Amino acid sequence: MSELWLRLRRWRMGRRDIREPLRRLMTVDLPRADTGFEDVEFVALDIETTGLDAATAEMLSVGWVVVRRGRVDLESAESHIVRPSGGVGRSASVHGLTDTIVEMGQERSVVIDRIVTVLTGRVLLVHHADLDKRLLDRLCHEHFGAHLLVPVVDTLALEHRRQQRRHHVNEKRSLRLADLRDAYHLPRYDAHDSLVDALSTAELLIAMVAHNDGTKTTRLRDLLTS
Numbered sequence: 001m002s003e004l005w006l007r008l009r010r011w012r013m014g015r016r017d018i019r020e021p022l023r024r025l026m027t028v029d030l031p032r033a034d035t036g037f038e039d040v041e042f043v044a045l046d047i048e049t050t051g052l053d054a055a056t057a058e059m060l061s062v063g064w065v066v067v068r069r070g071r072v073d074l075e076s077a078e079s080h081i082v083r084p085s086g087g088v089g090r091s092a093s094v095h096g097l098t099d100t101i102v103e104m105g106q107e108r109s110v111v112i113d114r115i116v117t118v119l120t121g122r123v124l125l126v127h128h129a130d131l132d133k134r135l136l137d138r139l140c141h142e143h144f145g146a147h148l149l150v151p152v153v154d155t156l157a158l159e160h161r162r163q164q165r166r167h168h169v170n171e172k173r174s175l176r177l178a179d180l181r182d183a184y185h186l187p188r189y190d191a192h193d194s195l196v197d198a199l200s201t202a203e204l205l206i207a208m209v210a211h212n213d214g215t216k217t218t219r220l221r222d223l224l225t226s
Contacts, residue, residue: 003033003151003221010149014052021113022144025120030151033221037209040220042125042153043118044202046194047132050084054134058084062111063195065202067125070215072202079195080114083106088140106167112143119150127177127201148218153224155180155204162212180204184211 003097006057014026019100031040037133059082066076075173083105126132129152140148156175174180177200178188189196209218 003224006030006149006151008019011047011147014145016146018144018146020109021117022140022146022148025116026146026149030120030121031123031220033219033224035220037215037218037220037223041122042202042205043086043122044072044125044198044205045115045132046126046197046201047135048178049131052131054138056084056132057131057135058179059108059111059135059139060084061105061194062115063193063198064115065195065198066118066122067202067205070209072199072206077195077199078114078118079193082108083113084108089093093127108139109143112139116140118147119148123151123153123220125153125155125201125205127155127180127197127204129157140225151220152225153223154203155201155208157225158205158208162208176203177201181207184208 010026010030014023018026024058043064043066045062046073047059048061049059051057061079061081063079065074068076081104082189088168124133133148133152133154140146155177159175159180177197181188181200181204184204186203186207189200205223206215209215209223213222214220
């Protein structure tokens with residue numbers, strides 16, 4: 001989605017009768033595509049779900065951390081357990097959650113409001129936008145009647161694009177978050193939850209920028225998911 005098209009859609013949506021905090025997100029200005037990397041604030045976010053189909057999956061937990069001035073702001077880190085409409089099913093064993101833990105979680109609507117508030121004026125950073133961003137779009141549409149119109153940086157897509165530019169796409173090479181961190185000489189985290197994965201994604205983006213074009217020359221347009 002081009003910068004102009006995104007801004008136009010946000011302007012149109014901001015004129016509709018939509019509830020806060022999504023209305024404010026639509027009306028607050030975004031960083032321009034030519035903004036330098038260190039002048040953009042990113043929200044690295046990860047969601048644990050009941051499945052891999054964004055059309056039907058439930059959100060079990062979500063974690064995020066802000067990247068500010070090219071660094072991870074650990075004080076901004078948040079993690080929330082979300083109470084889904086049904087049980088957690090088999091996904092419980094994958095994510096280390098149980099029905100009892102999830103039942104103690106927050107209402108989905110409260111968490112969605114918080115995500116939208118944190119994303120206001122910032123860029124969404126995820127690893128594998130086809131799941132997380134599409135799920136957020138669906139949940140926002142169910143909650144607000146409108147999609148989440150924010151710029152997106154996807155570290156998975158970014159690495160694939162980098163390989164294509166260099167005519168060196170290795171279809172056998174994994175683009176999983178942990179494997180890409182290995183490729184960029186980042187340490188592995190033993191724990192696995194939404195906040196750890198969000199932090200992992202934030203660190204990966206910083207390493208990718210430093211390794212490729214550098215933090216001083218990289219612009220937001222160089223990172224955005226097309």
